[in-house]
Amino acid sequence: MEPEMDALKVPILPEHQSSSPTPWSSRLTKRIIIPTAVSGALALGIFSFFLNFNSAPVPVPLPGSLYSVIIDAGSSGSRVHVFKYSIDQSGAPVYSFGPDHHKVSRFLGGLSTYANNLEGAKEKVEQLVGFAKEIVPQDMWSRTDIRLMATAGMRAIAKTDQESILNTAKQVFRSRPGFHFRDEWAYVISGSDEGLYAWIIANHALGLLGNTGTTGIVELGGASAQVTFELSNQQVNSVDSHMKTCNSFPYRIYSHSFPNYGKDAALKRLMDNLQYPDGEEVEEDVEDPCTPQGYTYQNNRRKYLSVFLADESEYTRLVAAGNFARCKIKTLELLQEGNEMCPSNSCAIGSTYTPPVQGRFLATSNFAYTSEFFHLNELNWMSDLRQKGEEFCQKTWEALELEYRGTLNYSEEYLRGYCFSSAYIIAMLERLGFNDESTIEFSNEVHGTSLDWALGAFIDSFSQPSIAPAPSPALTSGHSGGDSRKFLGF
Numbered sequence: 001m002e003p004e005m006d007a008l009k010v011p012i013l014p015e016h017q018s019s020s021p022t023p024w025s026s027r028l029t030k031r032i033i034i035p036t037a038v039s040g041a042l043a044l045g046i047f048s049f050f051l052n053f054n055s056a057p058v059p060v061p062l063p064g065s066l067y068s069v070i071i072d073a074g075s076s077g078s079r080v081h082v083f084k085y086s087i088d089q090s091g092a093p094v095y096s097f098g099p100d101h102h103k104v105s106r107f108l109g110g111l112s113t114y115a116n117n118l119e120g121a122k123e124k125v126e127q128l129v130g131f132a133k134e135i136v137p138q139d140m141w142s143r144t145d146i147r148l149m150a151t152a153g154m155r156a157i158a159k160t161d162q163e164s165i166l167n168t169a170k171q172v173f174r175s176r177p178g179f180h181f182r183d184e185w186a187y188v189i190s191g192s193d194e195g196l197y198a199w200i201i202a203n204h205a206l207g208l209l210g211n212t213g214t215t216g217i218v219e220l221g222g223a224s225a226q227v228t229f230e231l232s233n234q235q236v237n238s239v240d241s242h243m244k245t246c247n248s249f250p251y252r253i254y255s256h257s258f259p260n261y262g263k264d265a266a267l268k269r270l271m272d273n274l275q276y277p278d279g280e281e282v283e284e285d286v287e288d289p290c291t292p293q294g295y296t297y298q299n300n301r302r303k304y305l306s307v308f309l310a311d312e313s314e315y316t317r318l319v320a321a322g323n324f325a326r327c328k329i330k331t332l333e334l335l336q337e338g339n340e341m342c343p344s345n346s347c348a349i350g351s352t353y354t355p356p357v358q359g360r361f362l363a364t365s366n367f368a369y370t371s372e373f374f375h376l377n378e379l380n381w382m383s384d385l386r387q388k389g390e391e392f393c394q395k396t397w398e399a400l401e402l403e404y405r406g407t408l409n410y411s412e413e414y415l416r417g418y419c420f421s422s423a424y425i426i427a428m429l430e431r432l433g434f435n436d437e438s439t440i441e442f443s444n445e446v447h448g449t450s451l452d453w454a455l456g457a458f459i460d461s462f463s464q465p466s467i468a469p470a471p472s473p474a475l476t477s478g479h480s481g482g483d484s485r486k487f488l489g490f
């Protein structure tokens with residue numbers, strides 16, 4: 001039985017269309033000018049709308065801007081996204097993700113690490129809210145919804161700890177004066193929704209929503225990895241197939257999140273497997289082919305962001321001995337753990353059924369961070385990554401530190417992970433069936449739109465009328481009366 005379809009109204013004015021949305025800096029002047037002309041423009045807008053309803057009219061955003069805030073609570077960091085948008089005469093949202101309409105601030109350290117420090121969690125959430133309050137005019141706070149959506153880092157901790165952190169966040173969101181908030185808007189999202197949201201923003205930015213032939217997404221986060229793509233006629237078990245309607249086009253989408261297959265979580269598991277192969281600690285030292293020779297395993301709490309790599313001092317039996325080929329063998333073993341329990345003959349990762357990938361894909365987050373570090377071009381990027389990984393893995397940690405410390409964006413934590421991530425990426429993509437590298441590109445943005453899943457969640461929020469924000473007074477006074485909710489078409 002396929003799950004219910006939920007309609008998704010795709011924005012009228014995507015990023016790459018001509019009209020330039022209201023720049024934030026001139027928000028005040030725009031608001032003063034528009035109301036005087038609004039009745040004329042609006043009447044004309046509605047009139048022309050009915051006259052030529054066949055050809056999609058270019059929407060005229062109504063006066064006044066609306067805002068929405070989404071916090072992405074990830075395992076290695078929290079990001080607060082502030083969206084500014086408007087509503088057109090048909091009640092459809094009009095938005096874009098350029099700098100005038102989308103602002104984001106990224107805070108280091110995952111909320112899931114504050115289970116034993118709720119005061120710290122409160123301060124972190126207050127910081128996130130404070131950023132949004134600097135952007136949204138205070139007279140719009142009560143009409144601006146705020147949502148906190150947590151991902152794999154939070155999924156990985158005990159339910160009781162999740163609840164105490166989320167309750168702390170809810171208290172902050174409820175404090176007055178503040179944004180429009182409902183308790184159910186601070187929650188842990190499912191991995192498949194995380195993948196679906198990433199798929200929505202990528203295909204929105206590519207202008208592909210509304211027809212078949214969309215682009216799939218493979219995302220390698222810190223804690224989890226997501227695989228999401230449009231299905232044609234394969235059968236998949238219903239738990240991973242989702243229905244989404246965009247621009248009245250019904251999509252069947254495969255979306256699965258692989259917990260603990262994110263880059264940091266997987267590296268930790270690989271080190272665990274080396275030191276405690278059967279749950280018991282080895283008696284002899286063992287080589288770790290995924291870490292550059294000479295690296296010392298120590299307590300990283302004060303310098304690393306990842307909860308998974310916070311303390312490597314337990315790995316007293318590991319001897320860093322970087323070797324790409326051997327590392328890749330270990331990562332393949334990791335990806336095939338549990339494969340014997342695969343319900344079919346197609347489980348690329350663990351024991352989860354993954355239909356054969358089809359069409360074009362974007363590889364995001366750590367796929368892109370690693371490829372950009374090695375300055376790869378899209379053409380033949382996987383072959384080049386194998387070669388760059390081989391060169392990188394065989395360098396000593398001392399040589400790498402000498403080469404990279406002091407360079408732009410240097411981070412010991414990231415440098416420590418590139419031998420592993422280069423091998424892990426190749427192994428994962430091979431397991432998923434990406435043999436033709438021309439069908440998959442790495443990127444963290446498209447046409448200037450960052451591929452954060454939170455942008456897809458913002459788009460999707462308009463398909464759930466129950467949580468659509470109330471319009472600003474300017475909107476209700478500017479149209480022919482009646483219930484403003486009805487006017488918005490929800």
Ligand SMILES: Nc1nc2c(ncn2[C@@H]2O[C@H](COP(=O)(O)OP(=O)(O)OP(=O)(O)O)[C@@H](O)[C@H]2O)c(=O)[nH]1
Nearest residue numbers: 074075076077151152153221222223224365369414
């Ligand atoms: N090399 C490099 N890695 C980065 C950079 N920024 C983030 N990362 C890595 O990318 C991962 C974080 O990506 P995200 O998708 O934001 O992961 P997250 O949201 O913190 O964690 P999840 O809960 O798994 O989604 C971590 O493995 C980070 O180490 C960067 O600028 N360079």
Ligand SMILES: [Ca+2]
Nearest residue numbers: 074151221222
């Ligand atoms: Ca993430």
